[in-house]
Amino acid sequence: MQPETTPVSTGRTLPEGQAMLSVRGVKKVYHTDGGDIEAVRNLTFDLKAGELACLVGPSGSGKTTLLKCISGLLAPTEGEVLLDGARVTGPPKKMAVVFQEYGRSLFPWMRVRENVELPLKNAGMGKAERDKLVDEALEAVGLDHVPQSYPWQLSGGMQQRVAIARAVAYQPEVLLMDEPFAAVDAQTRADLEDLIRTVWKKLGVTVLFVTHDIDESVYLGQRVIILSSSPTVVQEDLEIDLPDERDQLNTRALPRFTELRHHVYEQIQRAKQGHRPAAATQAGSAS
Amino acid sequence: MKILKGIAYGLALPVILVLIWWASTLGTTNFFVPTPATLSEAFAETWFGERIFSDVLPSIGRLLVGVIAAIVLGIAAGLLIGSVKWLRDFTEPVLEFFRAIPPPVLIPVLMLLMGITDSMKVVVIISGCIWPVLLNTIEGVRAIDSVLSDSAHTYGIGGFARVRYLVLPSAAPQIMAGVRQCLSIGLILMVISEMFASSEGLGFTIVQFQRSFAIPEMWSGIVVLGLIGVAMSLIFQWTERRILRWYHGLREVENAA
Numbered sequence: 001m002q003p004e005t006t007p008v009s010t011g012r013t014l015p016e017g018q019a020m021l022s023v024r025g026v027k028k029v030y031h032t033d034g035g036d037i038e039a040v041r042n043l044t045f046d047l048k049a050g051e052l053a054c055l056v057g058p059s060g061s062g063k064t065t066l067l068k069c070i071s072g073l074l075a076p077t078e079g080e081v082l083l084d085g086a087r088v089t090g091p092p093k094k095m096a097v098v099f100q101e102y103g104r105s106l107f108p109w110m111r112v113r114e115n116v117e118l119p120l121k122n123a124g125m126g127k128a129e130r131d132k133l134v135d136e137a138l139e140a141v142g143l144d145h146v147p148q149s150y151p152w153q154l155s156g157g158m159q160q161r162v163a164i165a166r167a168v169a170y171q172p173e174v175l176l177m178d179e180p181f182a183a184v185d186a187q188t189r190a191d192l193e194d195l196i197r198t199v200w201k202k203l204g205v206t207v208l209f210v211t212h213d214i215d216e217s218v219y220l221g222q223r224v225i226i227l228s229s230s231p232t233v234v235q236e237d238l239e240i241d242l243p244d245e246r247d248q249l250n251t252r253a254l255p256r257f258t259e260l261r262h263h264v265y266e267q268i269q270r271a272k273q274g275h276r277p278a279a280a281t282q283a284g285s286a287s
Numbered sequence: 288m289k290i291l292k293g294i295a296y297g298l299a300l301p302v303i304l305v306l307i308w309w310a311s312t313l314g315t316t317n318f319f320v321p322t323p324a325t326l327s328e329a330f331a332e333t334w335f336g337e338r339i340f341s342d343v344l345p346s347i348g349r350l351l352v353g354v355i356a357a358i359v360l361g362i363a364a365g366l367l368i369g370s371v372k373w374l375r376d377f378t379e380p381v382l383e384f385f386r387a388i389p390p391p392v393l394i395p396v397l398m399l400l401m402g403i404t405d406s407m408k409v410v411v412i413i414s415g416c417i418w419p420v421l422l423n424t425i426e427g428v429r430a431i432d433s434v435l436s437d438s439a440h441t442y443g444i445g446g447f448a449r450v451r452y453l454v455l456p457s458a459a460p461q462i463m464a465g466v467r468q469c470l471s472i473g474l475i476l477m478v479i480s481e482m483f484a485s486s487e488g489l490g491f492t493i494v495q496f497q498r499s500f501a502i503p504e505m506w507s508g509i510v511v512l513g514l515i516g517v518a519m520s521l522i523f524q525w526t527e528r529r530i531l532r533w534y535h536g537l538r539e540v541e542n543a544a
């Protein structure tokens with residue numbers, strides 16, 4: 001669109017064979033009747049196995065588009081996504097996605113338990129093993145008391161817990177979350193954030209957590225990947241050097257938390273003003 | 288108690304209507320309008336006997352076969368057309384055309400092609416009943432929520448499992464709306480198909496009574512049709528409540544919010 005040179009995108013990458021999830025030069029252009037829309041220009045970054053990374057960016061920065069490319073729901077226009085070395089061409093077996101719209105991602109005609117069980121049943125897993133995984137998953141999200149309810153009988157936060165349980169029971173290696181807590185109230189949100197940290201530690205799963213909430217990204221992640229505004233590239237790839245044990249009161253009160261939060265906020269503001277990262281400064285943070 | 292109350296409410300208006308009818312036919316001798324007493328006498332005489340087997344049951348049989356075939360075919364074709372974009376674009380104008388043809392005009396044509404047979408009558412019923420089911424199924428399949436569809440996709444639910452766990456339940460509210468219309472059209476076509484050319488059946492019998500000036504008997508046949516309609520509607524409601532329990536619950540929650 002604009003006649004500018006494509007900036008080198010600049011997420012952290014790992015040597016070949018060490019990444020669980022690799023996003024390589026992903027570009028996505030939507031062809032519409034009103035012309036082409038470039039949602040994502042050029043994104044590259046790697047996640048190592050067991051990492052919890054947050055992806056934060058201004059609204060309209062193509063976060064959801066990127067997530068759809070990673071999950072195999074959309075084919076990137078250029079570039080590729082590798083899961084454990086294999087190119088993603090459709091939704092991979094070892095990946096689960098939790099969407100923002102919990103009300104629209106659970107099957108309203110199935111009870112809570114059936115919702116969690118369905119992907120396993122569909123994969124042809126035996127009844128005994130299925131029951132065990134479903135029980136564990138429901139317990140992990142604190143919903144073992146409502147398996148016979150329908151999702152719409154539950155509050156928003158509980159519905160999102162069901163969606164998380166469904167993802168957990170599926171035993172993915174990579175868990176993608178698309179602004180999962182954007183539509184729940186603040187207190188529920190804090191609980192769910194801690195739930196994600198707990199589940200992540202317990203399962204050792206690789207998590208990519210997309211959010212527009214700066215506090216949330218710093219609180220949750222080991223790493224925050226900041227996206228520029230559209231057309232999207234990586235603005236900065238930031239290590240979060242907070243202690244591993246986090247809790248809502250103490251972690252958020254740490255001076256380092258405030259610093260990191262401040263830094264991410266600044267970067268997002270710069271991104272909104274149209275600042276594009278220069279290749280050189282980004283190479284520095286890639287170490 | 289609640290059930291009794293419901294029954295009382297349901298029966299109140301019929302009782303009132305019969306009372307009005309009784310009062311307004313007191314002392315009249317209009318040949319064409321029987322009193323409630325004559326009608327019920329004629330009803331018992333006419334329908335509790337051989338006619339159940341010679342006329343009522345064959346009619347109901349054809350109605351059931353026609354309606355069930357229309358529902359099955361309509362849903363199957365609707366799932367296919369609704370899921371495949373090019374097939375939809377390809378068939379839609381033609382479907383609109385066929386749907387616009389009033390099915391009774393097909394009776395003379397089908398009589399020529401198929402003769403005056405049971406199959407002809409069943410085909411007439413199917414040809415009229417299939418449209419609401421087919422078109423509603425297509426719409427229902429098209430309207431599947433994109434997030435729900437993505438969810439199913441990411442969990443590897445595709446092919447037949449997708450139809451069973453996602454497409455059919457998701458389209459069920461619209462399919463049931465189509466089935467409801469299909470039932471009433473079916474009853475109409477059952478009668479019409481028997482009025483044209485037939486030697487038995489409810490439609491035939493009613494016309495026979497009218498032609499032979501057996502007026503109370505003619506009216507009693509109309510009552511039979513009404514009762515069949517009510518019975519079908521009750522069965523439908525019972526089934527619908529079971530299939531769409533989740534949907535009514537969801538709607539209640541949404542409306543309360």
